Amino acid sequence: MKEPKLTPLIKQYQDIKKQYPDCILFFRLGDFYEMFGEDARISSKILNIALTSRQGYPMCGVPHHASIPYIEKLIRKGLKVAICEQLEDPKKSKGLVKRDVVRVITPGTVIEENILDGKTNNFIGSVYFENEKSCGFVYGDISTGELYLTEEYEDGFNFIMNEISSLSLREIIVNDRGYELLKGKFENVYLRLTDFSELEGKEKLKEILGVENLIGYELEDKNLSLKAFNAFYRYLIETQKREITNIVRINFYRKNDRLYLDDISIKNLEILKNVYDGSKRGTLIDVLDKTKTNMGARLLRKWLLAPLIDVKKIKERQEKVLFFYSNRDILERTRDILDDILDLERIVSKVSFGSANAKDLVSLKRSLKKVKELKQILPEFNINSLDDVYDLLDSSIVENPPASLNEGGIIKEDYDERVKRLNQEVEEAKKWLLNLEERERKRTGIQSLKVGYNSVFGYYIEVTKPNLKLVPSDYIRKQTLVNSERFITPELKEKESIILSANERRNALEYEIFVSIREKVKERVKEILELSNTISEIDVYSTFAFVSLEYNYTKPxxxxxxxxxxxxxxxxxxxxxxxxxxxxxxxxxxxxxxxxxxxxxxxxxxxxxxxxxxxxxxxxxxxxxxxxxxxxxxxxxxxxxxxxxxxxxxxxxxxxxxxxxxxxxxxxxxxxxxxxxxxxxxxxxxxxxxxxxxxxxxxxxxxxxxxxxxxxxxxxxxxxxxxxxxxxxxxxxxxxxxxxxxxxxxxxxxxxxxKSYGIHVASLSGIPKEVLERAKEILRELEEEGRRKVQREKPEQLDFFLKEEVIKEKIKRIDINNITPIEAINILAELKKDIEK
Ligand SMILES: Nc1ncnc2c1ncn2[C@@H]1O[C@H](COP(=O)(O)OP(=O)(O)OP(=O)(O)O)[C@@H](O)[C@H]1O
Ligand SMILES: [Mg+2]
Incomplete structure (x- = not known):
């Protein structure tokens, strides 16, 4: 491709693209994300959008407000999408707008609700293979904040193959050895080859968990998993471009702590998918999953893939199920309440990533309200309903806030004096405007005079043509229409600027207050996630009870x-x-x-x-x-x-x-x-x-x-x-x-x-009598022959007839015309040995 003359914009693009060579760069230009060069060629094909060019550069673009489905298509193909935003307001900046990548979206790091399936986790994995047998493995879901680590020393390769398919991993970070082993083994699983050599994983984990050492988590000397964790964490930071604060639920597990179901059994027993069309219809999960929340559905799925082997733990679960089973009234009320509890894990991940809006926090608040109700009917479950978080949200955020955080209307007046004052200023000015029409009609005698607003001129006074002669001298003409003219007055503009500036100040203030509330919630992420654990467990226990009652199951x-x-x-x-x-x-x-x-x-x-x-x-x-x-x-x-x-x-x-x-x-x-x-x-x-x-x-x-x-x-x-x-x-x-x-x-x-049953069945089918008689004869012969061959005294010699075949084959292969006496004797000896063996 010939080098086009570089405009500053293209130069800026290239500088950024250089840092993200393996990503499709979504370069924000006004209302669009544009792609250039090779990126544009690849994406236009996958996305089925027109390829154009800009200064000799291939280019294509998607509207920024509707970009999600496009991003989804690209990551479904395993691509990474780097989102490059404008970092300053183009209206306010001089020259080239500052731009940079704010996040890289990959198959395993999606947090967009529209892309995620609520009932399944979106796990991303990281595996460090020391050799084919030993490896450290980590997987986690950044949209729910859970992380699992393990190590395997004997059967590493098979174990990882199983984990990848049963967890439906789409994206895995691997070291060289892992890349060699796993390459080409799966379709639609994307391997990211990375350097695993640094060992800061341990420090990072301690920091996240807030502990001095990792003994309590059984991770102190698990160097293989710590290596895998290290690469995992680095990948998250690189893609998310911020600290990952919601991954706080960390578990070390062993292959042997659970009933190990390999992927073949999961498939054969049709636990998650049926064997006909791969859907959920006719599967065990389909029968059992009557959960009310997405968190519960995800937990049930995890339990199904890792049944317990510890009798004590199984009994503990049974007790909880029995509780709901024997208290139908409580069961029903619990399920009713669970209906209204939203996906706390995914709301919290948005809070952590700073992408939660006011609607999300209101959802959180409403769910917490329901949690309080649940706590009342389930005192034995030790629910921490986080009342102070509820109170904070309830006192601060209005019931139906807008999705945008920049237009005000989020914060309750009583929560902050300043908001209240600014609102009053606006209200007063608006009232003045409202009365203005009446006042001016009286003053000028123009009965049809109107006060209006448009985004170009702001507030104005409109007078129809026949009345123009009555317009007073302090009116300033602004615009002429077919039947009327529009005017302003200095006073009108003054009030207008009060309204606009008060509005603007209030919007900015509300945004600031909202962010500080969101930060306060963020400090409680760990507790909210613990609560969501409790809620998901309650959901699954009560679901088991519900299904048992519905389908007449008993406690084993x-x-x-x-x-x-x-x-x-x-x-x-x-x-x-x-x-x-x-x-x-x-x-x-x-x-x-x-x-x-x-x-x-x-x-x-x-x-x-x-x-x-x-x-x-x-x-x-x-x-x-x-x-x-x-x-x-x-x-x-x-x-x-x-x-x-x-x-x-x-x-x-x-x-x-x-x-x-x-x-x-x-x-x-x-x-x-x-x-x-x-x-x-x-x-x-x-x-x-x-x-x-x-x-x-x-x-x-x-x-x-x-x-x-x-x-x-x-x-x-x-x-x-x-x-x-x-x-x-x-x-x-x-x-x-x-x-x-x-x-x-x-x-x-x-x-x-x-044994004669088969022929018996045939006799019912209209097959000629002669054929049936002959079939019975053959059957008798076969049965007798079989009895002779399978010697009862020495059952281990069943390979008898195999042996017979082998011997026959050896004799057949002898070429009588081309054999020396010595060879003949050797073969004879071999045959004799075969028989005696
Ligand atoms: N206990 C049962 N009660 C009622 N219907 C049953 C029962 N067991 C099996 N069936 C029905 O019979 C059908 C055949 O069952 P299954 O596939 O187990 O037969 P099979 O003996 O394995 O046959 P094949 O030898 O052809 O594999 C099932 O699809 C089901 O509809
Ligand atoms: Mg069968």
């Missing part, structure tokens, strides 16, 4: 034992849509360690095994569960292998995905894990499939960890395992034939399925 017994016993359990989502048949479950780490569930298609196998996992999750977040009765021995990980999904993005076939997931389960199961496996081995040929499924069950039964397993399968062969292995139990989902039709009873009963 939760303990540290191995037993999961569910009487008349239901699938929380499926039962919302069909008449549901409840089912019992009994699983432990002894006699009932592995449940093999068989049954024809559509019988309800998959629903059943998922229902157990969902009930466990619900119990461990403190909710009641869809069952007559339940006892849950706490689970620390839920593994799922469900459904036939391919992962085209990672280039894995259906079967490869299945096997990778199975491998993950076998390698990482713990003694407190619950494993849900649906049709493992279906993705390949029958014999391979059966062998793999068989070997998995054997392995899970053999290892001393003895994790609890629910295994749904079409392979009836697996039901033989019950007799071979201690701890394996057969169940099937019963169906019944009635008047020539099959009725799905959806009832889980002990024992294996009747």
């Amino acid at each position: 017994e939760v303990d540290d034992g191995d037993l999961i016993e569910i009487i008349e359990g239901r699938h929380p989502v499926v039962e919302r849509n069909v008449r549901f048949t409840p089912n019992d479950t009994l699983i432990d780490r002894n006699e009932n360690q592995i449940l093999i569930i068989t049954g024809p298609n559509m019988a309800g196998k998959s629903v059943y095994i998922k229902q157990v996992a969902l009930i466990v999750i619900m119990a461990q977040i403190g909710s009641f569960v869809p069952a007559e009765k339940a006892r849950i021995g706490v689970v620390d990980r839920i593994f799922t292998r469900i459904g036939a999904g391919e992962d085209i993005s990672r280039g894995l076939s259906t079967f490869m995905v299945e096997m990778t997931e199975v491998a993950n389960i076998l390698n990482n199961a713990t003694e407190k894990s619950l494993i849900i496996m649906d049709e493992v081995g279906r993705g390949t040929s029958t014999f391979d499939g059966i062998s793999i499924a068989w070997a998995c069950v054997e392995y899970l039964n053999k290892i001393p960890l003895k994790p609890r397993v629910l295994f749904a399968t079409h392979f009836f062969e697996l039901t033989e395992l019950q007799e071979l292995l201690n701890g394996v139990k057969n169940y099937n989902v019963s169906v019944r034939e009635y008047k020539g039709k099959i009725i799905f009873l959806h009832k889980i009963v002990e024992g294996a399925t009747d």
